[in-house]
Amino acid sequence: MDEQQEEFAIRVRDLVVGFGRQTVLDHLSLDVRRGEILGLVGASGGGKSVLMRTIIGLIPRWSGAIEVMERPIGGRTQGAATTWGILFQQGALFSSLTVRQNVQFPLRENLVLSQELMDEIAIAKLEMVGLRAQDADKYPAELSGGMTKRVALARALALDPPILFLDEPTSGLDPIAAGDFDALIRTLQRTLGLTVFMVTHDLASLTTVCDRVAALADGKIVAIGPMRELLQSEHPWVRAYFHGKRSQMLQHEMR
Amino acid sequence: MNSEPLLLATPSGDALKLRPEGPWTAANVTTLETLSRSVGAEVDRSRVVTLDMSGVSALDTLGAWVLEKLSRRAASSGRSAEFVGVADHFSGLLDEVRQVNRHTPAPAAAPNPVLLRLGDLGKSTLGAREDITIFLQMLGALFMSIVGALRRPRTLRLTSLVYQLYRIGWQAIPIIVLITFLIGAIIAQQGFFHFRRFGAESYTVDMVGILVLRELGVLIVAIMVAGRSGSAYTAELGSMKMREEIDALSTMGLDPVDVLILPRVAALVIALPILAFVGSIAALYGGGLVAQFYGDMGPAIYVARLHEAISVTHFEVGILKAPFMALVIGIVACSEGLRVKGSAESLGRQTTTSVVKSIFLVIVLDGLFAIFFASIGM
Numbered sequence: 001m002d003e004q005q006e007e008f009a010i011r012v013r014d015l016v017v018g019f020g021r022q023t024v025l026d027h028l029s030l031d032v033r034r035g036e037i038l039g040l041v042g043a044s045g046g047g048k049s050v051l052m053r054t055i056i057g058l059i060p061r062w063s064g065a066i067e068v069m070e071r072p073i074g075g076r077t078q079g080a081a082t083t084w085g086i087l088f089q090q091g092a093l094f095s096s097l098t099v100r101q102n103v104q105f106p107l108r109e110n111l112v113l114s115q116e117l118m119d120e121i122a123i124a125k126l127e128m129v130g131l132r133a134q135d136a137d138k139y140p141a142e143l144s145g146g147m148t149k150r151v152a153l154a155r156a157l158a159l160d161p162p163i164l165f166l167d168e169p170t171s172g173l174d175p176i177a178a179g180d181f182d183a184l185i186r187t188l189q190r191t192l193g194l195t196v197f198m199v200t201h202d203l204a205s206l207t208t209v210c211d212r213v214a215a216l217a218d219g220k221i222v223a224i225g226p227m228r229e230l231l232q233s234e235h236p237w238v239r240a241y242f243h244g245k246r247s248q249m250l251q252h253e254m255r
Numbered sequence: 256m257n258s259e260p261l262l263l264a265t266p267s268g269d270a271l272k273l274r275p276e277g278p279w280t281a282a283n284v285t286t287l288e289t290l291s292r293s294v295g296a297e298v299d300r301s302r303v304v305t306l307d308m309s310g311v312s313a314l315d316t317l318g319a320w321v322l323e324k325l326s327r328r329a330a331s332s333g334r335s336a337e338f339v340g341v342a343d344h345f346s347g348l349l350d351e352v353r354q355v356n357r358h359t360p361a362p363a364a365a366p367n368p369v370l371l372r373l374g375d376l377g378k379s380t381l382g383a384r385e386d387i388t389i390f391l392q393m394l395g396a397l398f399m400s401i402v403g404a405l406r407r408p409r410t411l412r413l414t415s416l417v418y419q420l421y422r423i424g425w426q427a428i429p430i431i432v433l434i435t436f437l438i439g440a441i442i443a444q445q446g447f448f449h450f451r452r453f454g455a456e457s458y459t460v461d462m463v464g465i466l467v468l469r470e471l472g473v474l475i476v477a478i479m480v481a482g483r484s485g486s487a488y489t490a491e492l493g494s495m496k497m498r499e500e501i502d503a504l505s506t507m508g509l510d511p512v513d514v515l516i517l518p519r520v521a522a523l524v525i526a527l528p529i530l531a532f533v534g535s536i537a538a539l540y541g542g543g544l545v546a547q548f549y550g551d552m553g554p555a556i557y558v559a560r561l562h563e564a565i566s567v568t569h570f571e572v573g574i575l576k577a578p579f580m581a582l583v584i585g586i587v588a589c590s591e592g593l594r595v596k597g598s599a600e601s602l603g604r605q606t607t608t609s610v611v612k613s614i615f616l617v618i619v620l621d622g623l624f625a626i627f628f629a630s631i632g633m
Contacts, residue, residue, distance in 0.1 A: 082281070082282065095598035095599050095600050096598075096599075096600045107281075111281060111282075111284045111285075112284070112285050113284045113285065113288060114288060117284070117288060117317075117320075117321070120320060120324070120356055121316070121317055121320060123355065123356050124316060124320050124352065124355040124356055125316065127354065127355040127356065128316070128351060128355060133356075139598070140598065141596065141597045141598040141601075157316075159281050160280065160281055160315035160316050160317065190347060191347040191348045191350075191351050192315070192316070192348060193344065
């Protein structure tokens with residue numbers, strides 16, 4: 001396979017998205033390289049989730065082009081589950097199914113395989129995200145926040161998709177659980193060779209796991225690069241974000 | 256490049272060399288399962304199994320697990336199995352998969368179905384006692400809340416009460432009028448059709464009047480309201496419970512019964528008699544129309560017959576029941592709403608329970624009232 005051609009997992013060109021009269025994303029372009037973890041930061045309500053949801057096809061776009069794994073995205077995408085896995089902010093586990101059934105759901109709907117193999121794969125996925133086989137028969141309502149995220153991650157990875165979208169993966173987790181989750185994402189990304197697109201506010205995640213960070217402001221990507229480069233950025237919003245009081249404190253600790 | 260996965264088995268003595276080729280990924284799972292099953296017997300026969308991974312072009316968790324399962328099968332009972340020629344970018348995944356599914360817990364023994372049913376029966380019997388307790392608690396809390404509101408009338412949530420009255424009273428009128436109108440018309444038509452055979456057509460009016468005013472008007476309206484407004488109450492309070500709004504109210508020093516439940520139940524108690532009255536009139540009107548067009552009985556005669564057949568007592572019997580039915584519907588709906596737990600499924604279950612239970616109780620209450628009124632001669 002040609003390495004050059006395979007370089008980008010997601011390519012977004014001149015994307016315009018809005019609601020009613022309001023334009024949220026204004027001629028935005030963004031490339032996500034294969035096998036990297038890209039962190040996306042931006043103001044609350046600034047369009048981070050809109051960008052993610054537009055790429056995965058949940059929000060219609062006004063204009064622009066999106067390519068995921070060399071395939072243009074438009075309308076309802078066929079075989080979406082095998083292209084990407086999505087970890088929603090609240091987990092979005094199906095509350096009427098057990099943990100095991102939640103993880104098996106994409107397998108059951110997309111593949112033809114025996115119940116035995118499906119059970120084994122589900123347990124394998126759960127163990128890979130750090131849960132125990134005993135948790136498999138619980139219902140989502142019985143899980144803690146960290147466990148919910150892990151199960152949702154296992155479900156997102158059920159079909160081994162090449163791309164993983166994470167919407168604020170560490171929000172609502174305590175720092176220890178958040179750190180563990182970051183490490184888990186890192187490990188899984190290495191073992192499974194994933195491309196990870198992560199929307200986050202967690203400066204620790206940005207610094208520790210992201211290969212590159214993109215900053216979204218005024219509907220555009222205003223800065224993109226490794227964390228080190230973003231800290232040098234002159235853009236006023238990026239400066240305010242990374243050099244505000246809270247961020248200063250954290251970066252000071254990290255040095 | 257292979258587009259189909261393959262599994263080549265080369266036996267030599269009691270050793271077996273397995274060479275998987277092509278993409279071992281989830282997309283080809285059906286083929287993978289067939290392949291791994293086809294070599295099962297050979298694997299069981301061999302003492303040493305080697306898995307040569309050099310031909311694999313793509314590997315994901317599922318493919319890795321199928322291979323790992325083969326190697327575990329081969330390695331059981333003192334025999335040996337090993338992976339050779341693993342490409343660098345697959346080794347992490349294989350190592351990961353080797354760790355999983357080691358401690359599968361024994362599946363829970365299937366419970367005895369008879370015992371299970373008996374257990375459910377026992378649980379629901381105990382549950383019935385709990386239901387009664389909750390009903391009485393809610394009744395008591397409502398009573399205390401009313402006492403509080405009477406002592407300090409300003410604490411009554413008047414805005415909320417008026418809004419609820421508008422929603423469950425005013426907005427319900429069209430559908431209630433339509434349904435009771437149809438019911439009245441149907442009863443009248445049946446009366447004319449069957450009474451005609453023995454020339455007792457004029458008694459149809461007696462039947463329609465008494466039936467509608469004493470029983471059907473209020474019962475139909477109560478059932479409609481239980482389905483329409485009771486379910487809304489349960490769903491509203493349930494989702495407020497799920498989103499911790501009720502906890503937030505409590506922490507601000509407000510009693511959820513005062514703020515949420517009293518206005519709702521009070522609105523029902525006020526609205527249901529009015530709706531029952533409107534419904535009864537609509538039913539009589541429907542009966543009158545059928546009398547004119549189907550029973551050849553003019554409006555003047557219909558009204559005159561009605562005047563003879565019914566008395567204020569009949570109307571009182573019907574309308575007196577309405578506030579009590581409203582109370583039952585309101586209490587059941589609100590307490591079921593507060594019993595909603597975290598999940599969306601529980602919200603649905605509690606809403607169903609609320610409607611089923613309040614309709615059941617309304618009918619039981621109607622029966623009790625029938626006995627009571629009969630014994631006091633009303």
